[in-house]
Amino acid sequence: MSRTTVDRPTVPTGATSPTSATSATSQAGATSPTSPTSATSATSQTSATSPTGATSPTSATSATSLSSVTMAPTRRGAQLVLGLGAYTWSMAMLLHAGLGGTPWDVLHQGVVRSTGLGFGAVVALTSVLVLLAWVPLRQRPGIGTVANVVVISVAIGPSLAAVGWLVPDPGTAARVGLAAGGIVLNGVATAAYIGVRLGPGPRDGLMTGLVTRTGWSVRLVKTGIEVTVVVVGVLLGGTFGWATIAYAFGVGPVVQAAARWRWLVPAGLTAAGPSRTARAAGDEPAEGPGDATTRRARQISRALDVIRSEHGR
Numbered sequence: 001m002s003r004t005t006v007d008r009p010t011v012p013t014g015a016t017s018p019t020s021a022t023s024a025t026s027q028a029g030a031t032s033p034t035s036p037t038s039a040t041s042a043t044s045q046t047s048a049t050s051p052t053g054a055t056s057p058t059s060a061t062s063a064t065s066l067s068s069v070t071m072a073p074t075r076r077g078a079q080l081v082l083g084l085g086a087y088t089w090s091m092a093m094l095l096h097a098g099l100g101g102t103p104w105d106v107l108h109q110g111v112v113r114s115t116g117l118g119f120g121a122v123v124a125l126t127s128v129l130v131l132l133a134w135v136p137l138r139q140r141p142g143i144g145t146v147a148n149v150v151v152i153s154v155a156i157g158p159s160l161a162a163v164g165w166l167v168p169d170p171g172t173a174a175r176v177g178l179a180a181g182g183i184v185l186n187g188v189a190t191a192a193y194i195g196v197r198l199g200p201g202p203r204d205g206l207m208t209g210l211v212t213r214t215g216w217s218v219r220l221v222k223t224g225i226e227v228t229v230v231v232v233g234v235l236l237g238g239t240f241g242w243a244t245i246a247y248a249f250g251v252g253p254v255v256q257a258a259a260r261w262r263w264l265v266p267a268g269l270t271a272a273g274p275s276r277t278a279r280a281a282g283d284e285p286a287e288g289p290g291d292a293t294t295r296r297a298r299q300i301s302r303a304l305d306v307i308r309s310e311h312g313r
Contacts, residue, residue, distance in 0.1 A: 110236025142199020187254025
């Protein structure tokens with residue numbers, strides 16, 4: 001095919017030719033046609049999120065639910081202190097009833113009677129010794145751990161005096177009422193202060209630490225520790241009675257029932273991990289560099305939940 005040469009007019013210097021103007025306009029404002037395939041690709045690229053930053057429906061729901069149940073810092077602090085205060089009052093009720101305290105309080109009472117120290121001092125010293133056992137177990141205390149030691153150690157003496165003043169010489173019915181009320185209050189208080197998720201108490205951390213480091217069952221570790229402290233406490237003069245057994249079997253259901261009150265424990269006692277359905281379907285995200293610590297924290301949290309549901313403190 002032959003090519004035809006067209007003579008173009010000369011354009012004065014500084015002027016813009018119609019062709020160049022049209023080209024400029026075309027380049028500046030015209031949009032080139034996009035094929036269906038490329039349009040679809042652009043739409044997909046715009047709407048799609050890379051696997052690294054994508055938010056699955058499950059995580060989106062979790063984020064929404066988490067944000068809707070998050071406590072304000074002042075609320076968490078107040079509930080922590082009030083929960084520990086109620087826990088201390090329940091200890092005083094059980095001790096004043098004289099029908100047997102919690103397993104650890106049998107030990108505390110035995111040490112008090114054998115040494116003459118105040119109950120608060122014994123609780124503080126025992127807590128410090130238990131915290132020292134956290135070191136080889138690689139447990140880390142939280143704000144709630146420190147508050148647990150301070151509040152209970154300081155408040156148990158005045159609480160015992162107050163209960164003794166309110167019920168100076170309890171009869172059989174009053175003693176049974178004190179023991180039963182102490183168990184119920186203890187369970188509610190446990191759910192309240194654990195529900196703020198600011199760290200476990202010293203004794204909780206000892207149990208969960210042993211479970212994590214040894215691989216033994218929670219029931220075995222819990223039973224072994226509590227039988228040991230009760231036996232030592234009785235040998236030192238502590239009171240073991242039916243209320244101790246009732247506490248062991250009764251406080252768990254109370255904690256579970258109180259944990260269902262969303263105004264008291266809005267986020268539950270522990271953080272929920274991926275569901276079994278998600279793990280079975282392979283939707284669980286791949287573990288990153290920092291996820292090993294998160295996984296271990298979840299394991300400890302779940303072990304703590306089992307401890308609470310079975311026994312309490």
